[in-house]
Amino acid sequence: MSKLKLGPIxxxxxxxxxxxxxxxxxxDLVAYAEVLGRETGQAVPDPxxxxxxxxxxxxxxxxxxxxARRIVSSTAAH
Structure with a gap:
């Protein structure tokens, strides 16, 4: 089985x-939640x-x- 990008919530x-x-x-969110629940062995999370x-x-x-975030942070620090 392929590894999902999300782990336990x-x-x-x-x-x-x-x-x-x-x-x-x-x-798709409902289906993802079902697959994630099976993969993590946890209850199916609310989508x-x-x-x-x-x-x-x-x-x-x-x-x-x-x-971009680093640039903004460094600019704000000066």
Missing amino acids: VDEKPVKLTVELPAALHR AKLIGPMIQRFMATDRAFGK
């Missing part, structure tokens, strides 16, 4: 956001709880964002 105090998703994306970790993972692996 950490239970932290959330910040509430409201977003609208296309129905197809929601179906909405996947969105934060997915965005976090995306941003952490986006090299252009990391570079």
